[in-house]
Every structure is written in structure tokens, then in C-alpha cells.
Amino acid sequence: MVITLVGEKLAKPGLEFVYYGPGEPCKSCRLARVCIGNLEPGRRYKIVRVRNIEHPCPLHEGKVRVVEVVEPAIEVLVEPRYAIAGSKIKLSFVECNDKNKEELIRPEGLFEGDTVKIVEIIGDVECEGRKYKLVRVMREKE
Template sequence: MEKKITLIGSKLAKTGNEFIYCGMLKECENCKFKKICHEGMVVGRRYRIRSVRSTDHPCKIHECGVKVVEIEVSREIPMLIESRKALEGLTLSDSIKCNNITCENYLLCNPEGLPEKFKIVKVFKNKITCPRGYSLRKVIVSPVD
């Protein structure tokens, strides 16, 4: 499992938290921590914080500064999928992509940081009610490297 060090806003730096890397901002271009913060990060990828160091460092973006954190690519992403595709071990490259942003299931149907290819590692038994009539199941997926 790939581990790496990066910096994250001090208020967000908690073991177990996950985040999506969105890329470098203009304010980062001349920062002395730019390399630590951004090198090796992949835009759109979901990361999980494994550990947090205690020292705060100054940052032009994060008002309370940043902390050094050890991270890894998130290996467990919850999502909803059509029941007929909800098979443990199945590798997929598509999701529901529902555009009903007012639906309570929207974030699970459109999970952020979903890799291009993913494998279903766990299927939950209960069917999920969908306002559009889809037969859905909650699953946990993991990136396929």
C-alpha cells in the first residue's frame, strides 16, 4: 500500500479523515512547501489520513496553517450500484451518474474520488429505495491499480 507525506489544513488533519486532491492553486506556486504538498498527488484521487504530526506550518490558503500528515490512497469507497451489478469481486469502470442533486442518495450514486476502474469488495444485503425506480445496493469498492 503506497504511503506518502503531504500537508493538509490543520483543522482537517485528523487520523481517518479522507479528502479528494483538487490540485495546486496559484497561491502555492512560490511556497517553500509546494513540493511536499503536491508532488505525487493525483487530481481527483481520494486519500485517507493515516497519521498526523503535531507542528503547525504557515500556509497562504489555510488560515490556521497546515500539518504534515501521512496518507494513503483510500481503499474503501462506499457507493450505490445497480443491484444486478452488485457482485463481490466484479471490476467496473462506470457508476450510476444520477443528476438528481436533491436526492438523499446523490452522494453515494456519484461518489467523489471514484477511480477509473474499481472492484466491488463488499455488497450490503438491503436494497436501497430510489426515487427514479432503480434497484440499488450499497457496496464498498476499491481502486484497481
């Protein structure tokens, strides 16, 4: 579990977001270490708890709230031979140029080479005549 700050309007349990990096005002903010110091650019986070603490912020319409976040499970396509529930694999994105499946081929929050644990096999997906497995994974922190 990670403690961070999010805009008051976004501070709702269950909300997922991708952290893209600090804004210009963050560089001189006294809360930057807590707010953005705990987050990794390009990763997806899910708010699990909103605390009743707020702070002023020039980016988020005046206020941010303290929240607890986790990295959620993310759906991704993998080669069928790697789709074994409970196994850990080094993520290698499949080759497919179907723009409608882009979020499953290269989902935000995961990077090629991440070590992930397959927590669930959801089903089969065909892409450009090849069959892949749609799985739900959790990133393993190194």
C-alpha cells in the first residue's frame, strides 16, 4: 500500500489512474515527496482508501486529499504457452497491429520486461489470425 495525494474530485475508492509524472508546480511543492515521490511514472494505481486529510494544491483545483493506493491487476494478452494461473513470467508484449485491442496488447501500467504473476486466465482472443490468452496479472516488485 502506498500513501499519496490526489485531487479532491478524484479521491474516490475504486478509482484507477495512471501517473504520468510531475507537473511544473510539483517541483517546488513542500508535499511533493509524499504526493509524487511514492509513485512511479507510467504505472497504474487504484485508490483503496480516502483519508479525511486535505492540503492546498495549485494543480488540482485548489485541494488534494490523502489516499492509499495499490497497483491493481491488469488485463493483458500473452502467448498461450505462458498462460498458467499462479505462474510468474517476464512480460513480453504480443505482436498484433489491431488498434481495437491496443489496451490489451500494451496496457497502461505495465512495461515490457516487467515480472508479473498471472492471477487469472480470462479467455481466448484472436488477433491477426493468431490466438492469444487474455490474462489478469499483478506486477511483482523487484
